[in-house]
Amino acid sequence: MGAEGETVGTRYEDPPADPAGxxxxxxxxxxxxxxxxxxxxxxxxxxxxxxxxxxxxxxxxxxxxxxxxxxxxxxxxxxxxxxxxxxxxxxxxxxxxxxxxxxxxxxxxxxxxxxxxxxxxxxxxxxxxxxxxNAAVMALSLSGLPPHPFLFLGFLPPRGGPRAAELARLRGVERAGLAATLIFYEAPHRLAETLAAMAEALGADRPAAVARELTKRFEEVRRGTLGDLAAHYAVAEARGEICIVIGPAAEEEAAGAEELDARLRAAMAAGMSLRDAAASVAEATGLKRRDVYRRALEIGDVSPR
Missing domain, CATH: 3.40.1010.10 (Tetrapyrrole methylase, N-terminal domain)
Known part of the structure; x- marks a missing residue:
């Protein structure tokens, strides 16, 4: 397809009669x-x-x-x-x-x-x-969210800790410049807790959609913010195969020098060691840990141990 949906060079063919090859x-x-x-x-x-x-x-x-x-x-x-x-x-x-x-x-x-x-x-x-x-592509088409670019991420880790870490990493990548619609699969019994984790990590006001039972009798696509969807499925039972589609993050700059310094000072003021503060801030911002640790050394005016 060309720009604005213009078809360019499309050619249809009948199936070959010769099965050889x-x-x-x-x-x-x-x-x-x-x-x-x-x-x-x-x-x-x-x-x-x-x-x-x-x-x-x-x-x-x-x-x-x-x-x-x-x-x-x-x-x-x-x-x-x-x-x-x-x-x-x-x-x-x-x-x-x-x-x-x-x-x-x-x-x-x-x-x-x-x-x-x-x-x-x-x-x-x-x-x-x-x-x-393909459930992911169908959910994207029905979501009403920007169709391209999109990033298919499959299933998140089922346990809370690893799932939160993966969402934090993803948020860091968004802060570094990723702007894409995100598509996930999820099991129905984990939908509520996953939506709550997404709302906390990615922002409760992010536009999203939950698509379930696609192509089946009880097909449903529910659209709203991550916060709204998390609240709904906290009390409503979800059945069937689930797709979660999340709209792209709003444009924002990567964590700047002032923000980085403020985060590091706050972490160390809270009693965290220099290494722990660097690790925590790196995870929250998506910056490389070695770069954050180097800056922490400069702020703390200490030498590496």
Whole structure:
């Protein structure tokens, strides 16, 4: 697409009649809820495969059964991908054709498959893909927030401490100049606490949206500020798969010299050691720890220990 949505050089083609030269591995997107979103190309790829690689054979088996497709399935997930990849590559080299699917949506997007794809590329094998549903992109489209640039971050750490640290790091990157719409996945039972953590770290007034049950009967997109959404889901139960979309941060300069000095002096006045003060301020501002520590030494007029 060109500027202002102008189409430039788009050309559509019918599928080739000659199946020769088919790729060894095809990444196939599957529905995120609505079975009507399974494309004819996806069906053809699944029927043509010698083996279907999947996260959970029960989930994929149900999908294949609904389409009257009988296929050999091999589980491929985070716990076995590294061990399975070399064996699968050898089978691809011998001429077997594989399809990779995830439980829902586009493979590799917060799902397994990256190691296998890298191994196939390094082995010189041909890889292709059948595009289709993706919850993150759909949530972005429906959010009403700026569509580009956007940054997809997948799942935050599930525990409070690491999650807070990751959000603090992200806020530091924003202070350093990042201005992008942010997209996250989250489990429904963690939605309320995650929104509260986001409101605290990124600002309660940040515009955001929570999209759930996309393409399904009870599809919902709730828009508001992070503070409003955190308050709503603190008392309202969330069900289904969740996407959180957060609008870009307001333009702001990185922490300047005066702000840095003020933060360091406040931390040391509160009784923190020089090293601890530097570490705390570096995390809060997104600046490099060694640079903050160097400035702390200058302020404290001490030598490194």
């Amino acid at each position: 088919r790729p060894a591995l095809v990444l196939v997107a599957t529905p995120i809820g609505n079975l009507g979103d399974l494309s004819s190309r996806a069906l053809a790829a699944l029927r043509d495969a010698d083996v279907v690689l999947c996260e959970d054979s029960r989930v994929t088996g149900g999908l294949l059964a609904r389409q009257s497709i009988a296929a050999t399935m091999i589980p491929l997930h985070d716990h076995n991908e590294a061990a399975q990849a070399p064996r699968l590559i050898e089978r691809m080299k011998s001429g077997e054709r594989f399809v990779l699917v995830s439980d829902a949506g586009t493979p590799l997007v917060s799902d397994p498959g990256y190691r296998l794809v890298r191994a196939a590329i390094e082995a010189g094998l041909t890889i292709s893909a059948v595009p289709g549903p």
